[in-house]
Amino acid sequence: MRSLSLLFVLFFFNFSSFAQLSSPSRFLGYELGSNFTYHHQMIDYIEEAHRVFPKNTLIHEYGKTTEGRRLTLMVISSESNINNLEKIKSDNLVRTKLTSGKINTNIPIVWLGYNVHGNEASGTEVALKVIHHLLSSDEIKLKKALENLVIVIDPCLNPDGRDRYVNDYRMKKGRFINSSLSHWTHKEKWPSGRYNHYLFDLNRDWAWQTQKESQLRYEVYKEYMPHIYVDFHEMMPQYSYFFGPPAEPVHQSITAWQRKYQKIASDNYETLFNENQWDYFTEEIFDLLYPSYGDSWTSFNGAVGFTFEQGGHGVAGLELKSSNLDQPLTLKNRIEKHFETSLVTIYSADENKKDLLNQFQNFFEDQPKGEYQYFIIKKSFRKEKDIDRLLDLMDRHQIKHQYTAEDFHVNGYHYPTNKSGKYKVDKGDIIFNIDQPKGRALQVLLEPFAERTDSLTYDLTAWALPYAYGLDAIAVKNKINHHLLVDEVEEKEIEPTSNSTLFIPWSSVDNIKVVTQLMSEQSVYYLERDTTIGKEEFKRGDALIFQTNKNLIKERLKSCNYKWLSITEADFNNSLSVFKKPKISILGGDETSALDFGALWYYFDEILHLPVNIIDTQNLTTSKVLKSDILIISDGIYSPSTKKVVDNFVKSGGKVILFENAIKIMSENALTSLYESLHKSVIQETRSSRVSGRKATVTRAAGCVLQVSIDSSSHISNGIPVYFSLKQNKTFLPLIDQGKNLGVLQKDALVSGFMGSDLQSKMPNTSMITAEQVKSGTVIYFVESPVFRGFWWSGMHLLSNAIFFPYN
Template sequence: MKKLFSVFILLLSLTLQAQLKSPAEFLPNYGKQVTYYYQLESYFAQLVQNSDYIQHKPYGQTSEGRGLNTYYISTPQNLKDLENIRQNHLYQAGLSDSKPAATSDKAIIWLSFNVHGNEPAAAESAMNVAFELINPDNAATKEWLQNTIVIIDPCLNPDGFSRYGNWLRTVSGKDTHPGLNDREHMEPWPGGRQNHYAYDLNRDWAWQVQPETRQRMLLYNDWMPMVHVDVHEMGYDEPYFFPPPAEPMHDFITQSQKDFHTAIGEMTAKKFDAQGWSYYTREVFDLFYPSYGDTYPTFNGAVGMTYEQGGIGAGRAVQMSNGGILTLQDRITHHTTAVLTAVETTAWQKDKLIKNFRAYFKDSREHPKGKYETYIVKNSGKNEELAKLLTRNKIQFAYANETKKLSGYSYQADKDKDFTLEPNDLIVSANQPKAVLTQVLFEPVQHLSDSLSYDITAWALPHAFGVESYAVKRAIQVSTKKEVSYKGKFEYERVYAYYVPWNGRASARVLSLLHKNKINVRSATKAALYRGIKVSPGDLVILKGDNPNLTEFEQTMNVMLEGKRDFEIIESGFAVSGADLGAESYPLLKAPKVLLLSGSDVSATDFGQAWFYMDEIIDYPVSIVDIQNLKRVEFSEFNTIILADGWYDFSDTEKMQLDTFINNGGKVIAIGSALNIFEDRTGYSLTKFAEETGKVTEKELDDKESLDARFFTTESMLRRGLSGSVSGAIVENVIDASNPLCYGLGSSYFSMKTSSASYQLLKGVQNAIYIPAKYKSFGFIGSNLKKRLENTVTFAVEQKGSGQVIYMVDNPLFRGFWENGNLLFSNALFLVH
């Protein structure tokens, strides 16, 4: 009987092997045409069905309803013990207190493909990598899997991948067209790089603004791999890139992580050398900004790596500058070789990786890498979103439960100060498992070893959230609690009005909900006091007398405000101090009717940030119209137009339509390069130089730079050019607290500056937020630009006719994580009138 059973198992195994198909066997035109996303999922389903070396783990859905999937690949024995292996891995690194059943140590590597949708060779190669790992005829990979758990996410951005692939198939004929003039090399707006909301998901790992990232990071933080490979494509004419990475590298990156980069580079180079494939290392792709698919894992103990294959714009095949033809199959082959080498190196260095991973967390807890050990964020309405961000990243925090005098570095003042810790202040200690990530996100200044950075160079959360914050060099002993304590509501005999503080995203969502339900709302423009309730400019008041049609006013309002726990009830409109509720300092707010322009003249990413803000951050209706259809728009249906950063080429007629819209009471919010529409135009005050002396000074500086450049070497030209640039730095701004654009922002505003554009303080407008002389800044700003930014406006409001133009030199919606910017934009949308 036992013999018959063994024969049966052997036959079953052979049957499964016979059914297991490679991508080329399963998919028509694999390597010749981009795969539909449903086909990719079907391919992995057949792998799972026909092999006991792979398991499927779905982890969510995209905004467009496509599945997000991971696959665990290892030996059948390891997969049966998978949960024990995971728990043991976390426990041994000090990331979990739950001691699992005894099991052997395994190296864990996570492979991420296609975070950018129009880099299809990444997802295509994921299928090939998975097949080779479980292919019964590949003895080498079976040996690797004995001590390795491989987690594959074949497509991080299914919506973008589908947008690109569906377009490419639509425009493709039977023959390939390697020449660049064919339409398959000219991807239309908005392109497939970004997700549904046109966000770049590879900048979202730490911030987790987008649904794909949030869902993925829940699973990632449950596993915390030792190695993470992020698979990309770049311009089609580029050789292949693999580690080691370029400078600047963040100071907190360990020597053991760098050593693995070198090992992987040497191993991969041997494989590419044998094939004669071109490649490079140590250039362009740095490890500094913390929200990439290589840096975020690195700051979480892994060896994070970027792999880049030339291919963007290549379509199915493209002629390169060297005369060669690069095909989709070439790109798949290169990626497959490189990624499998990463798995091989992980298996080979298993013991060292495990040892280094555990040491990483032990060392970071016992010997914090940063200057400060405790971060304190004063109690604010914005802390609710900050707490959510910390929770998503599994960064531990607590709230103060006592009052204590302390001294520390003030983020806002950029110097040491005495301050008082009070109940409900948020406390983050560096003495925790996520110590390194905590310090990366909170350290006031990040050391930049090289100014040639690939991305922004400053991101401190206290500046992003605009909350009074302090960093203390030592651990502090203080009583804490897990949640904020809210004081009870004041007792009242009758409801005269509801009061809602304007102090964060939740306030804007409440106002959005009230407007959508046609409930009249007022906003305070001056401070006042009503029996224990201190009203500040921007705070909302909903008067019962303003809403006579609400027969169940109290019950309705309690439902509307259940997401805003700090609201209060006012029982009399008579003020203890300041103006009564019937005064003109409580104007009635007009519900915005919003038009957002899209299309090829608009930056897809910046458009997406505005769209996501409207759709998801405040949940408010917005009409989106492509610029090419602008002539068909009935402007009287709207009172607010959002112009995201872009290269608008309006005709004179369209500009006149915009002028009429504004003069008749409309509001235009113009961001970044959209300001060019109004610059130096008759009837508007926007000009680069407010006075002739500024223009003369600028010319003198330009002339001096030109003269100095005569002595530059060719090698130094690139770096000299940086003197007039900024890739992304935090800049201090003075605010006009009495201007509605500034309500709730705090005593100052720190802006994320990603452009060298500047305008001297404007005449005839409200310079609501501007960069003062001798301003504070964090991150890299070129030496020439730094001086020119003094006394330049960042956000201004110009009254024109019955309407307004709000000029936004910087984008307050940058990547969605600049929380004080979200509030500033809410001010522009709802409160400026």
């Protein structure tokens, strides 16, 4: 009888615990799946879950978004694991070889990430259901899993984008749910909820770390270093459900074990879907080559990274009926499938916990595959800040570097010349060795060529950071003696001097930022041509300030490299001009590409710290733009009224800078030299044709890297001796007769990545950057956006040249 009483008490206790945590539906006041939940409501729920289950949960707020929303994790496990969480985390870091110590715990960590794309809005709803189930279920299998695992739930990776979507949907939703595709709830207004505040795709930013959300999340991610990472997405509603293994190509740094576990887990997902008679597909579309996805970058950090894609997206709303669908697609359906795969992910990890721990440790112990052992970055006073930027990123990724202790020579691949040979290494050059815990991540970021097993890819096929940062670098295969390397070099501080002339080389975006700030306060000069005075060499575009107050600008100079010199204006023999700080407008709104506009907005706001006027295309008038000196227009599809305003601005003497498809604003204008040249040749369209799949690859540029021959006689090349551009669209501009072909492609321009054979044949003697005078104005055409994803630093430098200097 006492045993039965005890059993009843235990049952009652468990039941009471369950009853105390309201279901999401009860807490929110509406059935989960019948509406979209605001971010603050989700925060309220996880705080309630922690209040009810303080011994089984931990809330980790790791920062706030640009718009001030909280970035929050919920950690769920057994009481003993929560009490011992710091030891579990520290033991896991020992497995990575990033720290040392004795391992006493054997608890794998599973990280579930939802809603990185804000309008793939089932994600946060799923997270709420998962949290409730993990804490309230009495299922023995689940209780066991929570004894053996730590579950990290990131319920919303992109709060700003999600709330943008939820606000838009709720504003349009009436008393009745309309499932017709034509209804306005199924059409988001510009810029959509997919992106964050600056309209960046956060699922392309894991490696580049440009956005606040990415940076803050990565710091806490490195505390846990999970063994499993899952990114929950939604795709267009006509598709069913995708789970791994991924499609080819898969990056060579993904290990055999990571591939194997994808298949192990996939078998469990297949069982789930077959039992429920749900449609699905695997090993199609979503590859694992590009390094900056959530699943790929976490894989390069030792986890087995997954992407799950549920049909739905912002198009689906709460319910959608379509001829492409066998039955109505509801938010409840979408929640259910992601919920079930979340649970299967946990159970699979529990079943394979020993292998997960062992193979995770092996990942950091084993030498990564790859052609190159070392990557050398040549030191340079002029490129000092670009080098610092690269080192900051590598430090963020916990990638170690050393310095060369003396001069010597190596055989290797030279990035700027795209040639292999013998090259000199100077004392103090930076060197990265892949024989380190984060060797695979290092290899992925710096290798000049990423091997591919398939040309049909989802994103970029080339991204090597020496090209992106415009650095002189060498990749080396053979061993370098350790006595030639040191961990630190003595940094020389700039000594106090009575010299009164400030020299800032125009050689990095950080230097450019400081120069632009100083322009509004005093006269800043630039050189019209290369000049040597005594032992000091000056390059065209370098900035000089004569007789400035050192104390007033002391703080600003900390973010650039500079020299104080004893020279005067007279020493330069009339080769100086004064910078004019321009008034700049950029176009935003539904005629523009949200992604490309966002990258441009971010460049001015967060990189240059230069205020600009953003004009919505729906409110664009000639009088508004005439208040500006420069108008910059990103990729988009522009109306005749917009084209007319731009034409008026140019005729009035303005400078217009056009990216990608915006080139058509002026290329279809008979007054331009480009118009004339286009009618003599064939231009490839930036927009994809109807041909798709493998047939389309012959005319496709899959995010490859091209070497662009920059016009060295033009200011466009200031501070950029060699330029490499990403190539993603199909456009090549013909060379023009009247004006300047500022960035020309030669026959051997393809350096890295994939470009289809038909497109390659059309590439030689075409232009990537063109400028011309139109009436009294100037037009500069960029075939590719120079500010793409905020990580192509040499492109941002190039745009700065187009803004602050005349093109000739």
